[in-house]
Amino acid sequence: MKIIKGNIVESQSLNNVRFIKDGGILIDDNGTIVDVLEKIPSDTKYQIEDYKDKLIMHSFCDMHLHAPQYPMVGMGMDLQLIDWLNTYTFKNEARFKDLDFARNVYHRLANELIKNGTTRVVMFSSLHVDATLVLMEELEKAGVTGYVGKVNMDRNSVPELYESTEESKQETLRWLKECKKFKFVKPIITPRFTPSCTNELMEFLGNLAEKEGLFIQSHLSENLGEIEWVHSLHPDTNQYWETYDKYKMWKDHTLMAHTVHSNERERKAMKDNGVISVHCPDSNVNLSSGVCPVRTFLNEGIWVVLGSDIAGGSMLPMYKNIQAAIKASKINYIRSGYKDMFLSVNEAYYLGTSSAHKYFDGKEGFATGKKLHAIVVDDSNFTPSVRELSLKERFERAIYMMEKENIISVYSEGRKIF
Amino acid sequence: MKIIKGNIVESQSLNNVRFIKDGGILIDDNGTIVDVLEKIPSDTKYQIEDYKDKLIMHSFCDMHLHAPQYPMVGMGMDLQLIDWLNTYTFKNEARFKDLDFARNVYHRLANELIKNGTTRVVMFSSLHVDATLVLMEELEKAGVTGYVGKVNMDRNSVPELYESTEESKQETLRWLKECKKFKFVKPIITPRFTPSCTNELMEFLGNLAEKEGLFIQSHLSENLGEIEWVHSLHPDTNQYWETYDKYKMWKDHTLMAHTVHSNERERKAMKDNGVISVHCPDSNVNLSSGVCPVRTFLNEGIWVVLGSDIAGGSMLPMYKNIQAAIKASKINYIRSGYKDMFLSVNEAYYLGTSSAHKYFDGKEGFATGKKLHAIVVDDSNFTPSVRELSLKERFERAIYMMEKENIISVYSEGRKIF
Numbered sequence: 001m002k003i004i005k006g007n008i009v010e011s012q013s014l015n016n017v018r019f020i021k022d023g024g025i026l027i028d029d030n031g032t033i034v035d036v037l038e039k040i041p042s043d044t045k046y047q048i049e050d051y052k053d054k055l056i057m058h059s060f061c062d063m064h065l066h067a068p069q070y071p072m073v074g075m076g077m078d079l080q081l082i083d084w085l086n087t088y089t090f091k092n093e094a095r096f097k098d099l100d101f102a103r104n105v106y107h108r109l110a111n112e113l114i115k116n117g118t119t120r121v122v123m124f125s126s127l128h129v130d131a132t133l134v135l136m137e138e139l140e141k142a143g144v145t146g147y148v149g150k151v152n153m154d155r156n157s158v159p160e161l162y163e164s165t166e167e168s169k170q171e172t173l174r175w176l177k178e179c180k181k182f183k184f185v186k187p188i189i190t191p192r193f194t195p196s197c198t199n200e201l202m203e204f205l206g207n208l209a210e211k212e213g214l215f216i217q218s219h220l221s222e223n224l225g226e227i228e229w230v231h232s233l234h235p236d237t238n239q240y241w242e243t244y245d246k247y248k249m250w251k252d253h254t255l256m257a258h259t260v261h262s263n264e265r266e267r268k269a270m271k272d273n274g275v276i277s278v279h280c281p282d283s284n285v286n287l288s289s290g291v292c293p294v295r296t297f298l299n300e301g302i303w304v305v306l307g308s309d310i311a312g313g314s315m316l317p318m319y320k321n322i323q324a325a326i327k328a329s330k331i332n333y334i335r336s337g338y339k340d341m342f343l344s345v346n347e348a349y350y351l352g353t354s355s356a357h358k359y360f361d362g363k364e365g366f367a368t369g370k371k372l373h374a375i376v377v378d379d380s381n382f383t384p385s386v387r388e389l390s391l392k393e394r395f396e397r398a399i400y401m402m403e404k405e406n407i408i409s410v411y412s413e414g415r416k417i418f
Numbered sequence: 419m420k421i422i423k424g425n426i427v428e429s430q431s432l433n434n435v436r437f438i439k440d441g442g443i444l445i446d447d448n449g450t451i452v453d454v455l456e457k458i459p460s461d462t463k464y465q466i467e468d469y470k471d472k473l474i475m476h477s478f479c480d481m482h483l484h485a486p487q488y489p490m491v492g493m494g495m496d497l498q499l500i501d502w503l504n505t506y507t508f509k510n511e512a513r514f515k516d517l518d519f520a521r522n523v524y525h526r527l528a529n530e531l532i533k534n535g536t537t538r539v540v541m542f543s544s545l546h547v548d549a550t551l552v553l554m555e556e557l558e559k560a561g562v563t564g565y566v567g568k569v570n571m572d573r574n575s576v577p578e579l580y581e582s583t584e585e586s587k588q589e590t591l592r593w594l595k596e597c598k599k600f601k602f603v604k605p606i607i608t609p610r611f612t613p614s615c616t617n618e619l620m621e622f623l624g625n626l627a628e629k630e631g632l633f634i635q636s637h638l639s640e641n642l643g644e645i646e647w648v649h650s651l652h653p654d655t656n657q658y659w660e661t662y663d664k665y666k667m668w669k670d671h672t673l674m675a676h677t678v679h680s681n682e683r684e685r686k687a688m689k690d691n692g693v694i695s696v697h698c699p700d701s702n703v704n705l706s707s708g709v710c711p712v713r714t715f716l717n718e719g720i721w722v723v724l725g726s727d728i729a730g731g732s733m734l735p736m737y738k739n740i741q742a743a744i745k746a747s748k749i750n751y752i753r754s755g756y757k758d759m760f761l762s763v764n765e766a767y768y769l770g771t772s773s774a775h776k777y778f779d780g781k782e783g784f785a786t787g788k789k790l791h792a793i794v795v796d797d798s799n800f801t802p803s804v805r806e807l808s809l810k811e812r813f814e815r816a817i818y819m820m821e822k823e824n825i826i827s828v829y830s831e832g833r834k835i836f
Contacts, residue, residue, distance in 0.1 A: 070801055070802075071801045071802055071803055071804045072804065073800075073801055073815070073818065073819060074800075074814060074815040074817070074818025074819045075807075075811050075814055075815055075818075077744070077763065077814065077818065078760075078762055078763065091804075092804050095804050095805075101802075101804075104802045105801070105802045108801065108802055282745075285745045285748050285749065286745070286748070288748045288751055288752055288756070288760065289752075290752055291749070291752070314741075314818045314819070323732075326495070327700075327703045327704070330703050330704070330706045331703065331709070331749055333706055334706055334707075334708055334709070335753070338706070342496075342706065344496055345495065345496065382491075382492075383488055383489045383491060383523070383526065383527075384489055384519075384522045384523045384526055385489055386489045386490065386509075386510050386513050386519075387513075389493075393493050396492060396493055396495065397491070397492040397493055398492075399492070400491065400492025400493075400495065400732045401491060401492045401732070403821070
């Protein structure tokens with residue numbers, strides 16, 4: 001057993017951050033949390049990893065990003081979703097049939113994630129099974145855990161990025177078999193989005209997920225043109241979400257990225273079925289999709305987490321996306337005539353950490369029985385300080401000022417990565 | 419004479435960025451630009467500073483920030499303007515009567531500005547003359563140039579941060595005398611904002627600026643509550659701007675920060691009098707002030723530049739504020755039903771560089787006769803690339819992905835700082 005000692009910043013629920021000055025997290029030899037200590041007994045028999053005055057925070061979870069889009073961060077940002085997909089994204093993703101290229105990009109991506117304190121992800125790969133396996137290997141090696149999806153897409157793509165319905169099915173099965181070798185990175189069923197998949201493929205994927213007990217991720221109601229397109233492809237449905245529901249993919253733990261334009265009925269369907277909204281505020285502004293009314297989602301009891309949506313989003317570090325979520329919510333606050341309250345720093349921290357950690361292990365905060373996912377933040381070099389700051393102030397400043405060099409240690413799935 | 423060689427990224431006007439692959443900027447021994455070369459003759463007689471494949475861009479200008487607020491970056495962001503001023507800002511600024519403290523903060527600030535490629539500023543100090551002189555010294559030493567204002571405020575403050583009308587006048591005169599010793603940093607008249615200055619003080623400052631030929635900076639129409647307050651203080655005026663006009667401060671080269679809520683009449687008064695809007699997009703969202711309709715300002719021919727507004731803004735680097743300007747304009751684009759076009763990367767780069775450099779030397783771009791203000795950006799480590807990128811793509815990516823470690827060289831007022 002070991003005590004990780006420092007100033008604990010624990011997100012216990014949406015509103016509540018617990019600050020413990022000189023506290024500790026007691027973990028066992030497997031890195032499982034045994035207790036959070038408000039005080040460390042001077043005669044403790046446990047080994048102490050002493051981070052002194054530094055902040056011990058939750059590590060971050062990036063619940064929606066496209067790994068093969070990493071090389072195109074910050075390009076094509078003057079375009080909207082569908083043009084951006086056709087001009088940049090699909091051509092870029094097609095490059096990942098080259099495994100050396102994939103290795104190079106994914107090695108870099110996995111290490112950048114860890115250096116920035118992101119220890120858990122739910123990620124889109126491309127349609128290429130071999131490159132997807134390379135991605136999963138690189139994530140495991142770097143210490144990133146979570147879910148990765150081989151993307152399924154058998155229509156409405158460019159010639160360079162194509163799989164037939166049959167190929168898509170067979171390749172998915174081959175991929176799932178290969179995935180058994182991974183310990184920390186698991187597969188998730190990933191229809192790109194409704195316009196990319198034939199009904200036959202959707203049906204196959206829904207059944208497969210059910211049979212294998214796999215979770216599902218996709219996109220929902222990101223852009224107005226996209227919504228119309230989906231409706232024209234599925235005229236028998238009333239709303240976008242029903243195109244997933246039709247194929248048994250609208251269920252508990254299904255992650256739906258964006259939900260910018262989800263109306264009350266669509267939101268109710270999320271809430272009633274345990275579908276989770278992955279809010280990607282930076283991407284939604286970059287691609288001029290809109291601003292998701294997160295406060296409304298939270299008021300209605302919908303589970304919300306955050307995603308960088310690389311490369312619609314242009315910022316990999318989740319502390320920056322937490323900031324972006326606050327800023328996006330302030331836009332809604334202003335737009336509502338100061339009625340829809342913006343996300344406080346506590347709340348946005350929760351969405352980027354605790355709310356998403358719960359996806360993986362069922363509990364919020366540094367709860368007993370969870371594997372430790374944490375970062376240690378050295379905030380001593382931010383700026384000279386006017387007076388001694390409270391832990392709450394230091395925490396707020398960390399969210400706004402942190403850069404990767406301030407993250408001096410990372411714990412992922414109970415293991416100290418650095 | 420010397421040639422600065424590399425890939426030139428010159429903002430020639432609002433829309434137009436000139437890209438020159440393997441080009442050069444020819445400067446004389448004083449660092450004055452003689453020519454921009456599309457090709458370097460192989461038999462050139464001039465010394466070459468060869469930055470090879472790197473990007474040579476304009477340095478940035480931060481046209482509105484509060485130096486004494488630097489220690490409070492990223493704190494109190496859950497408050498709105500007036501509460502934020504009273505809870506955090508004024509108390510913080512009061513600390514700057516302590517010159518050791520001021521030296522420590524300003525040394526750090528000046529060096530962070532340069533490392534982030536900001537070579538020109540127009541800045542608020544606090545009311546303290548001696549600390550203001552320390553600030554100006556530290557800026558000169560670090561290589562930052564521009565204007566600094568001792569803040570004038572003789573009402574509506576907290577007890578710790580107070581000067582009487584007479585003190586304010588006398589201290590301003592003492593400060594102006596001391597300023598003569600600086601070469602690169604000049605004084606600018608700085609009434610904090612209308613609510614902070616009595617009519618007597620405003621009249622004194624307007625006359626002083628006229629007599630000494632000094633420029634003026636202040637705040638305008640940031641927040642709806644502030645606008646009402648100003649109106650109640652000056653019931654004889656129709657609009658906020660008239661409270662400056664009344665005292666001869668509404669004129670050519672006057673910088674007005676924010677202008678979020680300036681209506682058509684106020685904007686016309688800006689245009690007609692050569693008053694400049696300093697757009698501070700990050701601050702305006704942080705403090706829930708609103709989103710300035712920059713496209714409208716540009717369409718109406720108003721001169722617009724950018725400011726970080728530290729510490730209402732939480733990002734000192736101007737490349738991040740350029741991103742924030744693009745993102746804020748996309749909010750307006752969405753809100754207008756996709757009518758008010760967002761700022762392109764070219765346009766936002768112009769606002770953060772060329773448009774503001776013109777404030778200091780009258781010309782856009784790397785024009786002949788200007789002192790060189792430039793940064794050299796090493797973009798080789800951004801992400802692995804899918805294919806060879808165009809200079810335009812590399813430039814766009816630099817705006818989105820640059821961090822201070824990518825800025826490997828800075829030229830300020832013709833001098834190579836590092």
